[in-house]
Amino acid sequence: MADEVYPDWEAVYRDNIDRMYRLMFAKVGNRPDAEDLTAEVFVAVLRPLRVSASVGEVRAYLLATARTVLAEYWRRTLGKEVTTLDEEHIETVFADPPAPSNAPRRTAAILSALPDQYRRILELRFLDSCSVREAAAELGVSVANAKVLQHRALRRAAQIAQEVDQ
Amino acid sequence: MTGRGLLRYIEDLLRGNRPRPFRAEQTDVAELRTAIELRAARPGSGVPREEFVTQLRRRLATELADTPTWGATRIVGTRRQFGKGAAIAAAAAAVGAVVDHTLTAGRSDARPETGHAADTLTPTTGDWRTVAASEQLPDGAVRAFDLGTIAGFVHRTDGVARAVSGSCTHQGCRLLLDTTTRRLDCPCHTTVFAVTGEPLTHQLPVTPPPLPQLATREANGAVQVYAPPAST
Numbered sequence: 001m002a003d004e005v006y007p008d009w010e011a012v013y014r015d016n017i018d019r020m021y022r023l024m025f026a027k028v029g030n031r032p033d034a035e036d037l038t039a040e041v042f043v044a045v046l047r048p049l050r051v052s053a054s055v056g057e058v059r060a061y062l063l064a065t066a067r068t069v070l071a072e073y074w075r076r077t078l079g080k081e082v083t084t085l086d087e088e089h090i091e092t093v094f095a096d097p098p099a100p101s102n103a104p105r106r107t108a109a110i111l112s113a114l115p116d117q118y119r120r121i122l123e124l125r126f127l128d129s130c131s132v133r134e135a136a137a138e139l140g141v142s143v144a145n146a147k148v149l150q151h152r153a154l155r156r157a158a159q160i161a162q163e164v165d166q
Numbered sequence: 167m168t169g170r171g172l173l174r175y176i177e178d179l180l181r182g183n184r185p186r187p188f189r190a191e192q193t194d195v196a197e198l199r200t201a202i203e204l205r206a207a208r209p210g211s212g213v214p215r216e217e218f219v220t221q222l223r224r225r226l227a228t229e230l231a232d233t234p235t236w237g238a239t240r241i242v243g244t245r246r247q248f249g250k251g252a253a254i255a256a257a258a259a260a261v262g263a264v265v266d267h268t269l270t271a272g273r274s275d276a277r278p279e280t281g282h283a284a285d286t287l288t289p290t291t292g293d294w295r296t297v298a299a300s301e302q303l304p305d306g307a308v309r310a311f312d313l314g315t316i317a318g319f320v321h322r323t324d325g326v327a328r329a330v331s332g333s334c335t336h337q338g339c340r341l342l343l344d345t346t347t348r349r350l351d352c353p354c355h356t357t358v359f360a361v362t363g364e365p366l367t368h369q370l371p372v373t374p375p376p377l378p379q380l381a382t383r384e385a386n387g388a389v390q391v392y393a394p395p396a397s398t
Contacts, residue, residue, distance in 0.1 A: 007326045009230055010223070014286050014381055017219055022212035029202035032184035035218050042222065046230060078175075078190040082198045097294070107207040110200070125180055126204035154176070158196035161203070 004055050009046050012058055017042070019094055020062060026103065027070055027083040040069050059094045106164065113160045118153035125150060169194065176201045213290060220285050287316070287331060287378040294383065294390040303327055303389055308361045310343050315394040318380055319343060319350060321361040327384055329391045330363040330377040336370060341377075350377075 006012045020041055025034040045065050049058065067085040074081045111119050117139065124135040136146035171188025178185035179201055190198065206212070297311035297320050308321040310332065317340065318332040332341050332350070339354035349366065350359040357368040363377035381392035 007324075009226065013223060013226060014379070017222070018214060018288065021214035021218075025212050026206045027202065029179050029205035030185060031182060031215070035214070035222075038214070038218075039222050039225070042226060043229060046226060077185075077187040078194075078198070080190045080192065080195050080198075082190070082195055083202060103203070104207060107204060110203075122204060126201070127208050129180075129208065151173070154197050154201060157204070158200040161200045162196055 006053065006055060006058060009049070012046065012049070013042060015055075016059065016062055016094070020066065023066060023085070023088070023093055024070070026101075027085065028073070033073070037066075037069050037073055041066050044069070056090070059090050063088065063090055063093060109164060110157050110160050114153060114156060117149060118156055121146060121149045121153050122157060172197065179205045216288070219288065223285070285378050287380055289315075289392070289394040292392045292394050294385070295393050295396075296388040296390050297329065298389045300327075300384055300387045300389055306348075308343060308345070308348055311391075313391070313393045314396045316380065316391070318377075318391070319361055320382065320389055320391065321348075323362070327382050327389045328362065329380040329382045329389075330359075330361070331380065333377075334359075334374065335365075335377060336368075336374040 006015070017038070021034060021038045024037045024041075025031070028034050028037065041062060045058075045062055049061065053061070063085065070083065070085055071081060074083070111122060114122070120139060121135055124130040124138055125132070130138065132146050132150070133143055135150075136143045139146060139149070141149065169188070169191070171186075171190065172194045175185045175188060175198065295313055297313070297318075298309050303309060303320065303322045305322050305325060308319055310319055311317065311329075312332075316331065318329050319341070320327060320329040322328075330350075333339070334341055334352040334354065334357060336352065336355060336357060339352050341350040341352055341359065343349075343361075344351050348361055350361060352358070355368065355370060357370065357374060358366045359377055360366050363379060365374050365376060368374060383390050383392075
């Protein structure tokens with residue numbers, strides 16, 4: 001598969017657009033930026049690419065470009081490299097069929113390590129798309145309390161995530 | 167003390183808005199990373215919008231139309247060793263043929279005759295489903311297939327297998343393969359499509375869009391298209 005050659009740029013696009021978007025969304029967490037960065041990668045990659053590049057070469061190039069584009073994005077927006085693509089490898093990013101990500105397991109592990117109220121507020125807000133008002137009603141606390149709870153929960157979750165990484 | 171920039175950033179993430187930049191401190195990074203990770207775990211997050219995929223494809227077609235890279239100039243010199251597979255065998259057959267094919271493909275991207283670019287049909291959930299054995303599809307062949315959820319036509323041109331939807335883009339009538347002319351005929355309004363999906367002739371006030379392309383691959387001697395799973 002990796003030795004095969006893409007017949008044209010459309011084949012490169014068709015074959016990789018979904019995975020590139022998924023990759024970017026996982027790193028920036030919002031659609032407008034994920035779309036812009038995905039577009040940036042394809043424009044940068046397809047312009048200079050040789051037609052005869054193999055699937056493996058194209059994917060290596062896509063991932064390398066995505067790393068640069070993401071690093072530049074963080075430099076431009078927050079001045080800190082919040083997420084990177086340094087740990088990602090072609091084999092997993094472009095596995096066919098798509099490899100099940102270990103992200104859900106990681107997220108579940110982080111959430112399950114939190115005290116109950118912390119876990120609930122994060123689930124409601126991050127996973128279930130609840131507004132802060134809705135989440136407060138669900139938890140039976142005031143909106144102001146829900147906000148405080150969310151901040152503390154996220155800070156605690158970030159600590160746990162770092163422990164999980166070590 | 168959590169800064170306002172960080173709070174606003176996280177609130178933007180939760181609302182699906184583009185987060186507004188702020189001057190982040192090193193102490194914010196872990197929280198930002200976790201917020202992104204949790205937000206990305208929301209169901210359905212990693213799937214691109216159909217409109218985005220289509221629009222970016224159009225944009226690329228326009229931008230790449232003025233670059234010679236995807237045309238003839240650099241192909242000959244950079245042709246590298248080829249691996250296995252039917253597509254490669256055909257590509258290696260004659261450099262001249264490859265160049266011609268690529269040039270034609272490059273031009274058809276712009277599709278000046280219709281102003282439409284063919285979109286790729288990408289189901290939200292799908293599987294690679296076999297539509298023909300590779301050996302059943304020699305170069306130049308066209309075959310109809312029906313997977314229940316999608317019916318279409320698969321053809322092989324210059325060694326590469328590709329598939330298009332088998333429903334007319336005008337009003338959805340099921341196209342018929344004319345094996346003698348190697349074209350797809352609409353029984354309803356005498357519209358004719360090429361097996362590659364471009365509309366060829368029609369009697370409608372407006373040229374219908376090209377047929378959606380289906381993601382196609384060859385694996386282990388089978389031609390497969392990416393289609394929704396069979397209904398149970």
